Structures are given as C-alpha cells and as structure tokens.
Amino acid sequence: MDENNFLNIAKKAKEVSKKTAVLSSDIKNKALSEMAKALDSKRDFIFEANKKDLQEASLMVEKGELSQSLYNRLKLDENKMRDMIQGIIDISNLPEPIGKTLLKRELDEGLILKKISCPIGVLGIIFEARPDVISQISALALKSSNVVILKGGREAVNTNKAIMEVIHTALSKVDELPEGIITQVFTRDDVAEMLKCDKYIDLIIPRGGNSLVKFIKENTKIPVLGHADGICHLFVDKSADFNKALNIIIDSKTQYPSACNSVETLLIHKDFPNAEDLLEKLKSAGIKLISEPESWHKEYSDKILAYKFVDSVEAAIDHINTYSSGHTDGIITEDKASADRFLSAVDSAGVYHNASTRFADGFRYGFGAEVGISTNKTHARGPVGLEGLTIYKYTLEGCGQIVKDYVDGTKKFTHKDIL
C-alpha cells in the first residue's frame, strides 16, 4: 500500500473519523490547549520557515507571478501569530457542539426519539496563501470532532509544513487522541483526487479567490461550503439619512476593499435628494465611481464602486435579486416599511438595514470563529461557525416496540415533546 496515495489517506481519514466522533470535550480541549502552547513555544521555528516562503514569494512578486496582496497574506508576523494562538484558545472556550440533544420526543410510552448533534465526518480544506488558516480550521475541526485533510497553496509550503509539524507534535501529547485527525497533502494531483473522493470525504471547504472556489464547485460532487463571488449591494432609499449613507458606503467600500463583504454596487433611489453631493463626497474619499451595465456582474475588490439610479425599493430589490451573489446586501433608509420589505424580499445570506456590509463575518456575529462564508441555499448560509461543521443523527430507544402494532391500530403514537 502506497501511504502517500490520496485514496489511502482519505480511507484512513474516514476510519479515524469514527473514533474522533466519540471524543469527549475534555480530550478535545486538552488537545487544543496543547496546540496553542506548542505554537507559542515554536514561533521562531515557524517564522524561519515563513521567511523561506517569503524569499521565494518576493522573487515571484518581482516577476509579476504573485500579487502583492497574496504576498501580504502569506506573511506571518507576531500579530498574526498572537491571533492564531488566541484563536485556538477562543475555540476551545466555545460551548461543546457535539452530542447536544436538539429534540427529545416520546413517540409512545417507553419509545424515546432524540435528535443529537454529531460531526459531519471528513472535511477537505483547500486554501491559498494564508498559512494562519491551518491552525484556525484545524482547531474548528477538532472542536467539532471532524477529521480534516488540508491542502495549502504552494507559495506557503514551508510555513504550512512547519505549522503542521508543531500541531502534530502537540496532538501526539494527548494519548486519548487517535492519530491522523489532521493530515496535510501537497500536490495538485492530491486536489484532483480529493474532488473525486465522495466516498470518503463529506464536505469540501475552499478558502481562497473566486477562481479557486469556482474550479472546485464545478469539479466535484462532494458538497462544497463557501462562496465564489462577493457582489454586495447597498441601496440608498429616498428617505436615507445622508450621513449614515455616506459613512456606511465609505466603510463598506474602503475599510478592506478586497474582502468578499465589501460593497461593489451602489443603488440610489431617483428621489434621494442629495445624490450628487453623495457621489462627490465618495469620490473625495478616494472611491472611483463607474456607471455602466457591464459593472453589475463585477467584483472589483478595489476602491471602485459601480452605481445606478433606480425608481423604487422594488426596482432595487429586483436588481439585487438578479445580480447579487447572495452574500450580503443592505438598504439605507429611515422608512421602516421600506426596510422591512427589503429585509424580507432580498434573497441573500445577509440582508442589512443601516449597517455596513463589512459586518458579515463570523467573529462580528459572535460565532467565535468561522470556517468561511457560504452562499449555499442548503446546509449552512452566511458566516459559518462550528454549527456548520455538525449534522445530527436520530436515536430511538425502546423496549421492544414494533411497527406492526401501530399499523394495525393496537397501539397509538403519543408524539409528546419532552424537550
């Protein structure tokens, strides 16, 4: 058996997932604590590895083969390391997500149905540049009793290997933990194999640019949790407060323009009184304004904002339900009726009233951490925290009950909720 063959890695992961599913909170939290301690004590070893990656990456930036923003995301510094470590501690402090009784129902006397949260099984994580993703996703997977196979970008290969080595050493200190909860693979062939592996991998989470996510969504039958595009909208209603509108638009566009929750298209009610003034002030804030139909489909990820005048709230809703990527869209208005109509009719993961689209984030929502933001219409939508890494099973505990008795009328279901 070739141990590096992806199929074997995936099979092994599936086997390990059966053991991981029943780990106690104590053991999982102990492992998370060891992970945090190990990263803390091995930071120089990791920075050393990161330096190697950065050297190669800077050559690639010079040659134009790597963008400056990818280079920045690749770079680990003391701040990022501190956040990585704190992130693991925060995750270990979250409530236990597994084994929760979500429903408890008496079907009949002595016949008790329970719906209990459990892990999904094996997660495949494919991510680009940011090596801090490893510790975050590994911690989330461990906390939710899932097994994870990670594939990082080749730009970060030395950093990723170093972090993984530190994590593995930390986990090996916890005897009760099965080996192989977190595995890393490295090649493009591994990714191709992962996408085919629907027998052993239950969920794929891509973390990276549009083209990576699109490629994955189009090339696998395994459920994919994530989003390709982030075409977010803000609609300035006729009754919008001028200053709220200005502040929210500037924050949504400029606070971090390459984020997926940054606004890309501004819709303005034709009767909003100070539209020209608003547009002027946005330009003064360094935002380039564009008004052409080709823009409605575009994610600029830059200080560029498409804008359009619309006749009504309904027209804004229609535009958004046509062009939005279903990520996050907001209305700015002082009219409660307009706001309510917008919140109920816009079909996006996040629908906002008088707030910046940049709030669409697991930490800001108070989830403690996130695996990403989903624009799916099934399983999990919006910022996905631990809950998105769980599913449930039904247990039924009886004392010999058979269905025949309920079909022939000898017995009747009581269907009484106990919880």
Add this chain to the structure above:
Amino acid sequence: MDENNFLNIAKKAKEVSKKTAVLSSDIKNKALSEMAKALDSKRDFIFEANKKDLQEASLMVEKGELSQSLYNRLKLDENKMRDMIQGIIDISNLPEPIGKTLLKRELDEGLILKKISCPIGVLGIIFEARPDVISQISALALKSSNVVILKGGREAVNTNKAIMEVIHTALSKVDELPEGIITQVFTRDDVAEMLKCDKYIDLIIPRGGNSLVKFIKENTKIPVLGHADGICHLFVDKSADFNKALNIIIDSKTQYPSACNSVETLLIHKDFPNAEDLLEKLKSAGIKLISEPESWHKEYSDKILAYKFVDSVEAAIDHINTYSSGHTDGIITEDKASADRFLSAVDSAGVYHNASTRFADGFRYGFGAEVGISTNKTHARGPVGLEGLTIYKYTLEGCGQIVKDYVDGTKKFTHKDIL
C-alpha cells in the same frame, strides 16, 4: 421564447420563487385548503385518468416490463385518495416553518442580528410510479414557500396530469398566489436539463428506486436530498431478550420488506445463548436466511435476511460502519453500556435500541409529513419534514454602524443573545 424549453421553465420558477418566499401563512393555508377541496370534488376525474394508466400498466406487467409492486404503487383507490386529501390538511395544520426567528443577538447597542428561516427556493422533484407523491410534495413545498418542478414516471402520466390540473385549478382560486408555484415536466430530456440547471434549481429530491437515485446523484452538481440504498442492520447482543429480538427482527424484515427501512443484515453476538432457536423461528416466519460475505452489500427488499456471528459489540459496530448505507441500524440488548456505546459509535441517520428499524419514517417521528429519508451528511439527515425544505438568512438592523469603529477600538461588540 419556447415556453416548454426546460431552461425557460426553470428561469420562470426562480423568478416566481422570489414572490413565493414572502407569502403569508394565511394565503398558503388557504391554497392548501383549496387543493384538498378540489381533490375531494374531482376524485372521479382522477380515478378515470388513473384507470387509463392502469390499463397500459397491466399490459406491461403481463409482458414483464413493469413489476407488480410498481403496478400496485401506481394504483389510486379511495383509501389512497383519502390519505392524499388528509395529508394536505395535516400539512396545512403544521406550524409555519418560514419567518421563524432562530437567533436574535445584540451585536452592540442598536445593532441587532437575527437568523430567520426562509425557503430554499426552487425544488426539482423526480419520482416514480406513485402519483400520490405529487399532492404530498406540492403541499410541503407550498407550506414552506418553495417553488417546485415535478417530473413523474411515464407509467403515471395520465394520473399525474389529472392531479396537476386539479391542483392548478385550486391554486388559481387564490388571487394572492403567484402563478407557477408548481410546474410539471414530462420527458427524459427535461430530467437531463434539470440535472444541469444548478443556476436555477437549488435542491433535487428523487423519490424512487435505488437506480433512479444513484443515477441522479451521479449526474448533477445540485444538492440531492435522499438515499440510494437502505442497507439496515440489527445486532442481537449477548444479553438480548429473546422475544424482543424475535419480534423486532420479524417486524423489521416482514412488515413491509420492500421499504428502505427494512432490515437486510442480522448480526448476532457469538455468546447469545439461543441463536439457533432464533434462526429457526425466523425461518418459520417465512424469512429466508443467507450467510455469505457477498450479502453484506445487498439490499434484498424481500423476505431474505443475511446473517453473521460477531465476537463483540465493537465488531458489530465496525461491520455496520463499513457496510451500512447509513440509513437505520439497531441494537437489541438488555445491557445499557452496550446500547450506549452502539448509539454513540454507529454513524447512521437512525441508530436504535430495542425497536424495529421500520420506525424510521417522518410520520412515525411526528413530523406530520416527509419529503423522504436522507442519508446525506450535510443539510438534513434521516426522515426529512418541512424543516429540511428551509434554510435561513441573517438580517442585521442598525442605525448607521460601521466596521471601522470596531476595528480601531472606538466601539466594542456586546454579543448579547436576546432570544
């Protein structure tokens, strides 16, 4: 524009879904009531159409082109019609599944996050013979504010058309209801197109035999809710009560052998004292027993039961986690520790202790109705009721908050749960 072109039907469905998403409970329940009344008053018209299908089908049965069991499922009688009508009334009486506030959290003063249940969007339903599926699925889809495109089997084409005509007439009486909530398509080409239509169809639910479900799962990127196999297990532990074991096995195997929740493999602890007697009594109950490794993968859907002796509870769990289709598996034991270990370690949608596997059913679980049983590891697992046809969105209501203030430390999140 060719109106019968599937792509146009799907596009239309997506448009209609935006209107359907915001329908009030009253309007939906009024429509369900009209559906029930119309089926009641038009039963002769439907029986007439069903007769046509039955005539053709009986010729096919004679030629061996259609199985007797499919013929039986095709046949509508007064009992099935009564159940169809009552089913719609029951669904209209279920609690409103849309617009529920699943989470309400203050992120900061005046910045309120809500997680609100909403419809998935457009459902594609592909089903075989049973024409009663139309009314059940249409009612569930309507109650959950989803739009549905149905494709029934060609054996039932006359019945399906008649039922759909009656439903359409009923729905047209409710003015507030958008047109096109329920559409029917008829050809294999339509199915092929449906499977490709991931832009407009959000979820596919196949209702039918293994080969249909397998084909669909293998030929679409749209999420599929359902199960292909139903390879269910019962494990008789060494401390099992003899009579409980006998009754549960007979019920699980013979109460309705072609059901997906019927048991296919019996595992017996080697130290269970009365194994030979048990096997003899199962034979006397008309069950054919088989003990060969090729059987572990097979769904017989008949009074045939594979059996195997195992050394321990752990060996039973391993066998089940290897060969089970993840549908429903049970343990028969008087030993609480064995039962608990089994319930936590078996990774199936339903895990039972001292109860028949035949209980795995939405009605028996008290869900009121079901769209099917899922063996998926994401979104919905086990019997799926209305909740499986919903997802959620996050609304955020503020008064001008921007992210910059929370990043630079001017403001701090409070993250207080209100609900």
